[in-house]
Amino acid sequence: AQTVTQSQPEMSVQEAETVTLSCTYDTSESDYYLFWYKQPPSRQMILVIRQEAYKQQNATENRFSVNFQKAAKSFSLKISDSQLGDAAMYFCAYGITTTSGTYKYIFGTGTRLKVLA
């Protein structure tokens, strides 16, 4: 079964500090994508960062970076220099291309991040 596990329901970080959100997944696929989405109180899901499984280099987007450990099926998100605007629900997701060329996404249960001033 394809599953995504986020073991931290809630995390807190002091403004300007660094925080790491964990995510593990289970799949038998060899080619897939991993994503982190942010959902602020507005409910609008926003893509934060993505990683192709065939790439060994960890993805980075400004203050956001990932630690992708393919063998361990781990995909953590590091947020550096945390800002008040980073407070949101963060979802880890896994995506595969089906044999018909379409996409299927599996989401974790989310981690609520609080940023303390």
Add this chain to the structure above:
Amino acid sequence: GAGVSQSPSNKVTEKGKDVELRCDPISGHTALYWYRQSLGQGLEFLIYFQGNSAPDKSGLPSDRFSAERTGGSVSTLTIQRTQQEDSAVYLCASSLAGRAGGWNEQFFGPGTRLTVL
């Protein structure tokens, strides 16, 4: 350009009533997804439309749930004889056509919060 829009933003209904939730995807996006987000849960895949292909209905939880996509654009998710456990946020997302070996970003709407009394 306009993003994915959903209506209504909030819907309160009585148990046993039927409801219709609407999604307007981004123009030109041939892929459309419906997800359900229950309190404390991740996003649960419901149904997926890709162009003129038969939809992937594998995530629909019961035969009370159905969805249509007219003219390859607007989609309506219908829940018949609503139950209290149907209370959730229903999110719609759209993307460009999938392609084998590639990836296209999902763009999410703001969701419809459904409350069944």
